[in-house]
Amino acid sequence: MTGCHDDSARVADVAHHALQSQAKQSEELARLSGEVVESSQQLVEHDAQARTEIVAAQRDLQAQQSDVSRQRDDLEHERRRVAAQRRSESLLAPILLTLGTAFLCLLPIGVAGYALYLSRSGVPEMADVGQILIEELVSETPKLLLAPPSPSVARLEPPTEQPSD
Numbered sequence: 001m002t003g004c005h006d007d008s009a010r011v012a013d014v015a016h017h018a019l020q021s022q023a024k025q026s027e028e029l030a031r032l033s034g035e036v037v038e039s040s041q042q043l044v045e046h047d048a049q050a051r052t053e054i055v056a057a058q059r060d061l062q063a064q065q066s067d068v069s070r071q072r073d074d075l076e077h078e079r080r081r082v083a084a085q086r087r088s089e090s091l092l093a094p095i096l097l098t099l100g101t102a103f104l105c106l107l108p109i110g111v112a113g114y115a116l117y118l119s120r121s122g123v124p125e126m127a128d129v130g131q132i133l134i135e136e137l138v139s140e141t142p143k144l145l146l147a148p149p150s151p152s153v154a155r156l157e158p159p160t161e162q163p164s165d
Contacts, residue, residue: 112137 115137118130136142 108137 111133115130115133118126119134121127121130132144136144
């Protein structure tokens with residue numbers, strides 16, 4: 001009967017060893033399950049934090065885009081204002097130049113007309129003044145009015161430079 005008793009003890013020992021091994025595995029599994037739960041919670045927390053940061057970054061980006069859009073609109077408005085100002089200035093300059101030139105061209109005619117008017121007026125002193133003005137206007141060497149400048153003195157354009165060799 002010793003053979004049976006040894007087998008029972010051996011079976012009991014194997015069973016006991018198996019139970020201890022299974023208990024260790026259960027403890028290890030419980031510990032690992034705890035770690036998985038803890039890791040999952042950390043993952044969820046980090047994911048929530050990352051989403052919050054992404055939403056904040058998107059808000060900042062939208063605010064920056066809005067600011068850039070507003071600045072672009074302001075710049076376009078300023079560009080149009082300057083273009084309109086330049087357009088009006090560029091139209092005004094030739095008009096004023098033309099009017100000034102016309103005035104200067106008509107001024108001698110006006111003076112001559114005034115001189116004719118004075119020479120035909122009924123007042124003898126004015127007629128004399130008109131006659132003197134007419135003589136000065138048609139004279140080649142006027143005594144009261146300035147003589148026309150010689151071509152060498154009066155130049156509208158600057159002298160041209162001679163190329164140096």
